[in-house]
Structures are given as C-alpha cells and as structure tokens.
Amino acid sequence: MNNYKQPTIIDVAQEAGVSIATVSNVINRRKVPMAPETIRKVEEAVGRLGYRRNVMATNLSRRRSYELGLIIPHFGGYYGRFAEMLEQKVHRFGYHLSIFSAGGMNPEIERRHLESLLQRRVDGLVCHGLAMSMESTQHIVGEGTPLVIFNGWGWPEEIVKLAINLDFAKASYEAVRQFQANGCKAIIYAGRRKGLGANEQRIQGFRAGIRDFTADTPHAVLDAGELGIEGTLDEALRLSGGQKPLGIYTFNDALALELLALCHARQIRVPEEIQLIGMDNEFYANASFPSITSFDMPVELQASLVAAFLMKQIGETLDEESERLLDTHRPRADGRELLIDMQMVARQSTAQKTVTS
Amino acid sequence: MNNYKQPTIIDVAQEAGVSIATVSNVINRRKVPMAPETIRKVEEAVGRLGYRRNVMATNLSRRRSYELGLIIPHFGGYYGRFAEMLEQKVHRFGYHLSIFSAGGMNPEIERRHLESLLQRRVDGLVCHGLAMSMESTQHIVGEGTPLVIFNGWGWPEEIVKLAINLDFAKASYEAVRQFQANGCKAIIYAGRRKGLGANEQRIQGFRAGIRDFTADTPHAVLDAGELGIEGTLDEALRLSGGQKPLGIYTFNDALALELLALCHARQIRVPEEIQLIGMDNEFYANASFPSITSFDMPVELQASLVAAFLMKQIGETLDEESERLLDTHRPRADGRELLIDMQMVARQSTAQKTVTS
DNA sequence: CTGTTAGCGCGTTCAT
DNA sequence: ATGAACGCGCTAACAG
Numbered sequence: 205m206n207n208y209k210q211p212t213i214i215d216v217a218q219e220a221g222v223s224i225a226t227v228s229n230v231i232n233r234r235k236v237p238m239a240p241e242t243i244r245k246v247e248e249a250v251g252r253l254g255y256r257r258n259v260m261a262t263n264l265s266r267r268r269s270y271e272l273g274l275i276i277p278h279f280g281g282y283y284g285r286f287a288e289m290l291e292q293k294v295h296r297f298g299y300h301l302s303i304f305s306a307g308g309m310n311p312e313i314e315r316r317h318l319e320s321l322l323q324r325r326v327d328g329l330v331c332h333g334l335a336m337s338m339e340s341t342q343h344i345v346g347e348g349t350p351l352v353i354f355n356g357w358g359w360p361e362e363i364v365k366l367a368i369n370l371d372f373a374k375a376s377y378e379a380v381r382q383f384q385a386n387g388c389k390a391i392i393y394a395g396r397r398k399g400l401g402a403n404e405q406r407i408q409g410f411r412a413g414i415r416d417f418t419a420d421t422p423h424a425v426l427d428a429g430e431l432g433i434e435g436t437l438d439e440a441l442r443l444s445g446g447q448k449p450l451g452i453y454t455f456n457d458a459l460a461l462e463l464l465a466l467c468h469a470r471q472i473r474v475p476e477e478i479q480l481i482g483m484d485n486e487f488y489a490n491a492s493f494p495s496i497t498s499f500d501m502p503v504e505l506q507a508s509l510v511a512a513f514l515m516k517q518i519g520e521t522l523d524e525e526s527e528r529l530l531d532t533h534r535p536r537a538d539g540r541e542l543l544i545d546m547q548m549v550a551r552q553s554t555a556q557k558t559v560t561s
Numbered sequence: 562m563n564n565y566k567q568p569t570i571i572d573v574a575q576e577a578g579v580s581i582a583t584v585s586n587v588i589n590r591r592k593v594p595m596a597p598e599t600i601r602k603v604e605e606a607v608g609r610l611g612y613r614r615n616v617m618a619t620n621l622s623r624r625r626s627y628e629l630g631l632i633i634p635h636f637g638g639y640y641g642r643f644a645e646m647l648e649q650k651v652h653r654f655g656y657h658l659s660i661f662s663a664g665g666m667n668p669e670i671e672r673r674h675l676e677s678l679l680q681r682r683v684d685g686l687v688c689h690g691l692a693m694s695m696e697s698t699q700h701i702v703g704e705g706t707p708l709v710i711f712n713g714w715g716w717p718e719e720i721v722k723l724a725i726n727l728d729f730a731k732a733s734y735e736a737v738r739q740f741q742a743n744g745c746k747a748i749i750y751a752g753r754r755k756g757l758g759a760n761e762q763r764i765q766g767f768r769a770g771i772r773d774f775t776a777d778t779p780h781a782v783l784d785a786g787e788l789g790i791e792g793t794l795d796e797a798l799r800l801s802g803g804q805k806p807l808g809i810y811t812f813n814d815a816l817a818l819e820l821l822a823l824c825h826a827r828q829i830r831v832p833e834e835i836q837l838i839g840m841d842n843e844f845y846a847n848a849s850f851p852s853i854t855s856f857d858m859p860v861e862l863q864a865s866l867v868a869a870f871l872m873k874q875i876g877e878t879l880d881e882e883s884e885r886l887l888d889t890h891r892p893r894a895d896g897r898e899l900l901i902d903m904q905m906v907a908r909q910s911t912a913q914k915t916v917t918s
Numbered sequence: 919c920t921g922t923t924a925g926c927g928c929g930t931t932c933a934t
Numbered sequence: 935a936t937g938a939a940c941g942c943g944c945t946a947a948c949a950g
Contacts, residue, residue: 210682210704212943223921228945237919254704259681260621261943264926269617279645284636288662300677303660305645320657324616325567347567347611461848468850488845491818493825569927580937585929594935618927621942 211253220249231257271300272514273321274330275314278305282484282501283332286354289507290330296523297515302326315340322349328514333357333367333401350517352510357401366535368509371543372402372483373409375499376453378548379481380413382497383451386479386556390422390444394436394463396429396455403455406483410453422447428455433462437470440478448477451554457482457489460496464553480553494552506544509533513542568610577606588614616657628657629871630678631687632671635662639841639858640689643711646864647687653880654872659683679706685871690714690724690758707874709867714758723892725866728900729759729840730766732856733810735905736838737770739854740808743836743913747779747801751793751820753786753812760812763840767810779804785812790819794827797835805834808911814839814846817853821910837910851909863901866890870899 213231217224222242229236230246249255263269272294276283291301302324304317318340321329329349331341333356341351341363353359353367376393383391393410395403407425414423422443428436444450454460460482467474474480474494482489485500512526522530535542570588574581579599586593587603606612620626629651633640648658659681661674675698678686686706688698690713698708698720710716710724733750740748750767752760764782771780781800785793801807811817817839824831831837831851839846842857869883879887892899 214943224944225922225946226920229920232945239919242919256676256680258621258943260617260626261926262945264615264617264621264928265943265945267926267945279636279641280638284641288636291660291662292664300659300681302657303648305648307649319613320652323613324657458844458848461845465848465850465852487815488818488849491815491822492845492849493822495822570929571927581928582930582937583935586936589929596935599935615927618942619929621944622927622929624929624942 210258211255212258213255215253216246216249216255219253220245222246269325269327270298271302271324271326272328272330273317273324273326274301274303275306275317275321276303276332277309278307279303281486282503285501285503286507289504290511293507293511294515297511297520299327299515306332311340322347328352328518330354330510330514331356333359333369338363350514352514352517354506354510355402357405361540364540366513366540366542368506368513368542369405369544370501370506371545372405373412374543375483375546375548376406376409377413377416379453379499380410381417382481382548382550382554383453383479384413384417384421386449386451386475386554388421388449388451388479389447390440391418391451392423392440392443392453393425394428394440394452394454394459395425396427396459398427398429406453406455428459433459433466437463437466449475449479450477451479451481453481455483457484457486457496457498460498460553461488461492464492464494464496475553475555481548485549489549490551494555497551497554498549499546500549501546502544509542509544567615568612569615570612572610573603573606573612576610577602579603626682626684627655628659628681628683629685629687630674630681630683631658631660632663632674632678633660633689634666635664638843639860642858642860643864646861647868650864650868651871654868654877656684656872663689679704684875685709687711687867687871688713690716690726707871709871709874711863711867712759714762718897721897723870723897723899725863725870725899726762726901727858727863728902729762730769731900732840732903732905733763733766734770734773736810736856737767738774739838739905739907739911740810740836741770741774741778743806743808743832743911745778745806745808745836746804747797748775748808749780749797749800749810750782751785751797751809751811751816752782753784753816755784755786763810763812785816790816790823794820794823806832806836807834808836808838810838812840814841814843814853814855817855817910818845818849821849821851821853832910832912838905842906846906847908851912854908854911855906856903857906858903859901866899866901 213224213227217227226242227246229238230243274287274290276287287303294301307313329351331353333353353364355369356367380391397403424443426436426439431439440450440452460480464474464480467478472478480496482496482498485498489496489498508529512522512530515522533542570581570584574584583599584603586595587600631644631647633644644660651658659678664670686708688710690710710721712726713724737748754760779800783793783796788796797807797809817837821831821837824835829835837853839853839855842855846853846855865886869879869887872879890899
C-alpha cells in the first residue's frame with residue numbers, strides 16, 4: 205500500500221517560506237504579478253519535495269472535473285482508434301477522458317457507465333450513436349451536461365443538439381458509381397444489423413446510387429445477418445444470373461473479407477467475376493489477397509471535430525487550429541448534423557481486368 | 562455549460578430532515594444501526610432530488626482515488642480487448658480505470674501520461690511491459706504506487722515486483738512441434754521489432770523447439786522488419802532449397818496475413834508448399850483464405866489475474882472467484898513472473914494435405 | 919506583490 | 935440512533 209504521504213501545497217509553502225496562495229499562484233501560472241525570486245523559490249521547493257498537485261482537490265475546488273466521458277460499443281478497430289485520438293485531442297485542452305465500452309450495445313451496462321460518469325461530474329459526454337439507448341440519455345441532457353454524438357442518426361432534437369457523423373450514405377453512393385463504371389452487371393449491398401442507423405445510411409446511399417447511375421441494373425439489398433455469408437453469396441449470384449462481373453458492397457471490411465474467403469473456396473475469381481468494396485479500411489483490407497477496396501475513416505478529423513465542438517460548448521477558448529476546423533466544417537442546414545467525407549481507397553478487388561476465361 | 566447545480570448531501574439531509582452524517586451512512590450502507598424509517602426517508606429524498614454522490618469529494622475525503630491507471634502501446638487488437646476486460650474487472654471492485662495509449666511506445670508521451678496518473682493519485686498502475694521505459698517507471702515504484710506489468714520481460718527487481726505474461730516462449734515451442742509433426746522440411750521464425758521482449762521470448766521458445774524436436778532441419782530466425790515481407794519470403798524459400806512444405810511461424814497474425822497475400826500473388830500454395838502459424842488469433846486469421854493457424858490470447862484470464870493481483874496488493878478483500886484464480890495461477894519459482902498458457906487454434910494453413918502436383 | 923480565509927462535497931470521529 | 939464539527943488539498947476572492 206501507499207503509506208508514503210504525498211507532499212501537499214502546504215509542505216511546499218513551508219519549504220519555500222511563502223504562503224499557500226503564492227504557491228498556488230505559481231503552480232497555476234496565474235497572471236498576478238509575482239517576484240521572480242518568489243517563483244524560483246517555489247519552483248525549487250516543488251522540485252525538492254517532488255510535489256505533484258492533487259487533481260481531486262484541484263477539481264473539487266474548481267467545481268469542474270475537467271474530465272470528459274466517452275462511451276463506445278467496444279474497443280476494436282475504428283472505435284479504439286477514435287478513442288485514442290479523442291483522448292489525445294482533449295488532453296491538449298487540459299481534459300481527461302474516461303472511456304467506457306458499452307459491452308456490445310448492452311443497455312444495462314450502458315446505464316451503469318453513464319451513472320459512473322455523472323458521479324464523476326464529467327464536463328461533457330461523447331457517445332457513439334449506436335451504443336446508446338435514447339432513454340438513458342434523456343435526463344443527462346436535461347441535467348445540462350453537454351453531449352455530442354458521433355455516428356448517430358435519428359435522435360430527437362431534445363436530446364441531441366449535434367451529431368458528427370461519417371457520411372456513409374455518400375460513400376455508398378460512390379461505391380455504386382464505382383461498380384457502374386467498372387461495368388458490373390449486378391450490384392449488391394450486403395448489410396448487417398438491420399435497423400441500425402449506420403446500416404440504414406448505407407442502404408439509403410446505395411439506393412440513391414442505383415437510382416442515379418444504373419437504375420436498370422439488377423440490384424438488391426441483402427442482410428448478411430439473416431442470410432449468413434454463404435446465403436448472401438448464393439443470393440447475389442442468383443440475382444446476377446451468371447452475368448459478370450458482379451459487384452458486392454459490404455457493411456464493412458470484415459464482411460468483405462469473409463466473402464472473399466468464400467470466393468476463394470469456391471474458386472470464384474476476384475475481381476474478374478466478383479468485385480468487392482468494403483468499409484473501414486482496416487489493416488486486413490490492404491493485406492488480404494486480392495486487396496480489398498475500401499473507404500478510409502477520417503478518424504483524426506472526426507475526433508478533432510468532436511473535441512472542438514465539445515470544448516466550444518463547454519466554454520473553453522479554442523486555439524486557431526480548432527477554430528479553423530469548425531469554420532471549414534459546418535453542420536448542414538438543420539444545424540444538427542455534421543457530415544464527414546470519406547475517401548475511397550481503390551485496390552485490387554475492384555481493378556479492371558480482362559476476364560481470361 | 563452546466564449551470565444546473567447538482568444536489569449535495571446537504572440538500573438530501575434537509576429534504577429528509579436528518580443530518581448529513583446520517584445521509585452518508587445510508588448511502589454507504591454502513592454497518593451502524595439505523596432506524597428503517599430513517600433509511601427510507603433518506604432514500605426517498607435521494608430519489609426525489611436525483612442526488613448523485615460527487616466522486617471527487619468522496620475520494621478526496623477518503624484519501625484514495627479508487628482509480629487505477631493503465632498504459633498500453635495503442636488501442637488496437639489485443640491491447641484494446643485487454644483494456645476493455647480490465648476495466649470491467651476492476652469496476653467490480655469499485656475502481657475506475659484510466660486508460661492511456663503510449664502512442665506507439667513514445668517515451669515522451671509515456672512520461673506525460675504517467676505524470677497525469679500520479680496527479681490523479683491512482684491507487685495502482687498496470688503497464689504494458691513494452692510501452693514503458695524503465696527510467697520513467699523507476700520513481701513511481703519508489704513512491705509506493707503498486708505496479709503490475711503485463712507482457713514485460715527483463716525488468717529489474719527493484720522496479721517490477723510482478724509481471725503477468727503470456728507464455729510466448731511456450732507457444733513458439735509448440736509451433737515448432739506442429740511444423741515438425743506436419744513434416745516441414747524447413748522451419749522459419751519471422752519476427753519483428755528486434756530487441757523487443759515479446760519478440761525475444763518467441764525466438765527463445767522457437768530455438769528450444771528446434772533443439773528438442775528437429776535439430777537437423779534447416780531453420781532460421783528472420784527479421785521481417787529488416788528484410789521486408791518479400792525479403793523474408795525470399796530468404797525462407799532460399800533456405801528450404803525447394804524442399805516442401807516450408808513452415809513459417811510469424812510474430813503475429815498481421816505478418817502472417819501479409820505473407821499469405823504474397824504467397825497468393827506468387828502462386829505459392831498454402832498449406833501445400835508453405836505452412837503458416839501466426840499469433841494473436843485476430844479476426845482475420847479466421848476469415849482469411851486459407852484460414853491461418855494461430856494462438857489465442859486468453860485476454861480475460863490475463864485481465865482477471867492482473868486485477869486480482871493488483872487488488873490484493875492494494876489491500877482489497879478478494880471475492881471467492883479471484884481467490885481461486887490466484888490460487889490456481891501462481892508465479893514461477895522466482896516469484897516475479899506469472900506465465901499464462903496459450904492455446905493453438907489449428908486451421909487450414911497447417912492442414913495436412915497431399916501435394917497434388 | 920503576498921498572505922488570510924472561506925468554501926468545494928463528503929467521510930468520520932466523538933458526543934449526545 | 936443521530937448530529938456537530940473537523941479535515942481532505944486546493945482555488946479564489948479579498949485584504950493588506
């Protein structure tokens with residue numbers, strides 16, 4: 205156990221021969237004028253004693269926790285990277301980030317985490333739109349804790365003032381355009397988790413793409429969750445009626461990779477017979493064979509935006525960079541959603557090759 | 562901003578018509594005898610006011626932060642899962658977990674995070690052995706903050722009292738055994754990040770395996786970091802001199818996947834010509850084609866052990882489950898390292914097939 | 919320029 | 935069984 209008693213501001217004051225207020229002033233680099241000599245004395249005492257300010261006491265006194273809460277569905281892939289980036293970003297503003305995983309969208313766990321964060325008196329919350337159940341979130345807002353949602357859709361206005369979302373719809377639209385340009389004879393969207401906002405967004409963009417580019421091409425929205433991987437591929441092949449190539453756009457790279465493996469197993473050539481586009485740009489999209497075309501998630505940009513908006517809402521003065529960011533990225537008309545563009549990373553799975561059979 | 566003033570214990574006391582001490586007693590379920598009527602009154606008041614205890618004040622008063630710190634290299638894959646599990650585990654003991662990423666083993670960032678955690682007066686620290694530079698860690702221990710390392714090797718005794726490690730050496734040993742059993746004519750270990758403890762452990766186990774099972778088989782320890790993927794494969798093929806199959810054991814699944822892609826590109830058949838064994842059992846080890854044999858990381862077990870040991874060191878009374886865990890998993894002879902067994906997950910990349918050419 | 923003092927919200931004796 | 939009072943370590947006026 206830690207019996208070692210940490211030095212306090214009082215110890216420092218004694219050691220330096222000044223009052224605690226002076227020590228506090230020096231430590232916090234307040235703008236009050238101080239004798240350089242005093243500053244030196246205090247700093248020396250701090251060094252000698254190995255003093256470290258007690259965050260609990262500091263924040264209790266300041267009536268602010270200088271802590272932000274983040275709730276994500278899990279720590280894997282994109283979410284983990286987002287958490288890491290966000291922590292970095294808010295740290296620059298002097299805020300600490302408490303990260304919780306909702307344990308795969310379990311509302312019960314989610315409630316507990318929310319409760320924990322409120323007990324910690326977090327100054328702001330960042331929640332993944334998918335992980336949160338609306339009810340839990342309701343009163344938080346009522347209690348005035350600033351809240352920013354990322355990748356959340358369909359939240360009532362009273363709850364969510366701002367959602368910072370990746371533009372899945374547009375990406376899906378682009379995927380269809382790509383397939384069309386590559387001469388796909390049939391186009392499929394293989395989704396997952398019906399009803400989930402992120403999935404709906406993809407479907408919407410997919411449909412728009414079909415409408416605008418290739419309305420008369422056979423197409424379908426499939427649910428890999430229901431059909432399974434094999435079922436999805438079967439259905440897709442059935443729909444294309446032997447026409448090649450067939451374009452399959454998937455909910456994410458994981459699904460794309462599974463489909464790719466199945467194609468290998470069945471000796472279906474990619475991209476000659478089937479073209480594949482995934483989403484997330486995970487490591488394995490690039491390292492698989494053939495490599496899978498995907499959409500890169502601008503995690504850093506999104507995290508920066510979330511941080512900037514939250515800081516602004518909290519009343520923190522922004523640095524130039526953040527100001528510029530908020531200036532170039534504005535919410536859309538209704539002012540409640542900010543969409544972030546994603547970039548397609550073209551790889552072998554959509555390469556144009558002559559079918560050699 | 563949050564102008565809404567949260568109710569305090571005083572408000573509750575007033576509302577319930579009792580003193581704050583009573584409220585405190587009720588809230589903390591103290592063993593002091595209380596009138597059921599009093600308890601009811603307090604609980605009602607709490608509900609009516611929506612009171613939530615202030616963690617900062619509570620912990621300041623208790624002279625404990627009830628917070629633990631975790632430093633990992635990054636949030637991806639195994640580390641992310643570990644963080645998630647550990648958070649869950651310590652939460653059951655009433656502890657909060659503050660997670661920091663060392664930003665890919667940057668000692669400067671690491672120092673800052675350590676400083677942050679100490680200012681927060683964390684009751685204990687969990688550090689990844691790779692992410693931490695020894696110097697930074699030195700005085701922490703000196704100051705009496707309990708510290709548990711996971712996956713760290715070669716730490717001086719003064720700093721680390723206990724390391725809870727995955728048994729990479731043994732896994733590597735098993736990998737060699739598997740290759741030998743499968744009749745591999747040459748066996749390669751393709752490592753990364755020379756000098757890193759986790760890599761050294763693998764090499765050590767690999768060498769032991771070669772010695773015990775197949776000393777006269779051509780073998781080599783390669784560094785994919787230096788040679789690159791192509792260079793590694795070239796060198797491996799050169800070494801085998803056309804003999805098949807060739808067994809390649811890699812630092813992790815990521816490397817295995819990259820090698821697999823290269824094999825595909827060069828029309829080298831897996832597992833007929835090259836057998837592959839990875840490490841980490843990532844999603845893509847299973848979803849690739851052919852699927853890659855790998856070692857599963859017992860993340861939950863490791864997290865449970867870390868939590869249990871830390872709790873014990875802090876002086877928390879353990880539940881039965883944790884006691885049992887500590888009883889069945891004891892440190893080795895020197896008492897400073899606890900090794901966790903890993904299970905090989907056999908897949909297609911090491912399947913025994915007749916070469917059909 | 920520096921020191922005094924009153925909180926911040928809660929835990930914890932010690933009387934009652 | 936309940937309450938008054940002090941302390942945790944620090945910030946923030948306000949005096950001086």
